[in-house]
Amino acid sequence: MELWFTEKQTPNVGITCKITKTLHTETTPFQELAVIETLQFGRMLVLDGMVQTTIADEFVYHEMIAHVALNTHPNPEKVMVIGGGDGGTIREIVKHPKVKKAVLVEIDERVIEVSKQYLPEIAAALMGNPKVEVRVEDGIKHVKEHKGEYDVIIIDSTEPVGPAVELFSEDFYKNVYESLKEDGIMVAQTESPFFNRDIIKNSFTRIGKNFPITRLYFATVPTYPSGVWTFTLGSKKFDPLAVKKEDIFVDPSNKYYNAEVHFGAFMLPNFIAEIIK
Numbered sequence: 001m002e003l004w005f006t007e008k009q010t011p012n013v014g015i016t017c018k019i020t021k022t023l024h025t026e027t028t029p030f031q032e033l034a035v036i037e038t039l040q041f042g043r044m045l046v047l048d049g050m051v052q053t054t055i056a057d058e059f060v061y062h063e064m065i066a067h068v069a070l071n072t073h074p075n076p077e078k079v080m081v082i083g084g085g086d087g088g089t090i091r092e093i094v095k096h097p098k099v100k101k102a103v104l105v106e107i108d109e110r111v112i113e114v115s116k117q118y119l120p121e122i123a124a125a126l127m128g129n130p131k132v133e134v135r136v137e138d139g140i141k142h143v144k145e146h147k148g149e150y151d152v153i154i155i156d157s158t159e160p161v162g163p164a165v166e167l168f169s170e171d172f173y174k175n176v177y178e179s180l181k182e183d184g185i186m187v188a189q190t191e192s193p194f195f196n197r198d199i200i201k202n203s204f205t206r207i208g209k210n211f212p213i214t215r216l217y218f219a220t221v222p223t224y225p226s227g228v229w230t231f232t233l234g235s236k237k238f239d240p241l242a243v244k245k246e247d248i249f250v251d252p253s254n255k256y257y258n259a260e261v262h263f264g265a266f267m268l269p270n271f272i273a274e275i276i277k
């Protein structure tokens with residue numbers, strides 16, 4: 001008998017993958033957590049029925065959420081990730097030579113532990129890297145309690161449901177602003193330009209109320225709804241488009257992000273540019 005997994009991405013659209021087995025399922029205090037083995041994308045982390053990451057395409061999202069901001073800041077020594085319990089974003093951050101400390105603030109300890117067990121290629125940096133500090137905490141509370149502390153904050157959240165709803169609010173972005181140093185930068189994943197135009201518009205407006213430089217960029221992630229994914233960057237001082245190409249750090253292991261992509265990702269097709277007009 002063939003086994004298939006479907007994520008209903010909208011009331012009218014889904015993604016369906018043939019699977020060989022379910023490696024893990026559990027109900028955590030925050031969400032339904034599963035790891036499944038798919039034929040096309042390899043192991044896949046699923047939360048509340050929604051694809052979070054897969055072995056085959058995780059590099060796009062993780063490189064793009066991390067390196068654009070890290071290369072925009074001239075000295076990103078202290079970086080925080082909110083969410084991101086699979087460890088992929090932290091793995092990218094610690095590649096950057098100027099980073100001295102990478103703090104992961106994930107609300108659900110089980111996501112971290114299950115990722116270490118079933119997705120070690122993604123979670124490797126959570127296992128004994130001296131630059132990494134893992135804190136099991138609510139990111140909303142953390143930013144309220146840590147002012148002026150970070151050079152870069154990356155919001156690697158789930159979709160705006162459950163504990164992540166507030167991670168898209170104006171109040172939260174204000175607290176992120178205050179948690180950054182005077183020249184800090186934030187970036188958030190802001191969903192699909194085909195299916196989530198309101199989320200993008202609202203996040204862009206809310207981030208823009210706090211940050212003098214606000215820019216939208218995108219990348220192609222096949223297992224995310226519609227395959228096209230956006231990120232919104234808010235910066236107090238440094239503009240990602242003013243970076244000198246020769247200063248951009250590209251780790252030899254990168255599979256997506258490079259100096260051309262750094263700028264190209266901000267070149268928006270009309271239908272995306274329209275969302276933030």
Ligand code: SAM
Pocket residue numbers: 030047051052053061082083084085086105106107108111137138139140156157158159163164165167189
């Ligand atoms: N790359 C993914 C995506 O866009 O589908 C996101 C991956 S990561 C697994 C998202 C994490 O955010 C989850 O593990 C979830 O527990 C965490 N999270 C949700 N709300 C949070 C909060 N308020 N504070 C900290 N972490 C939170």
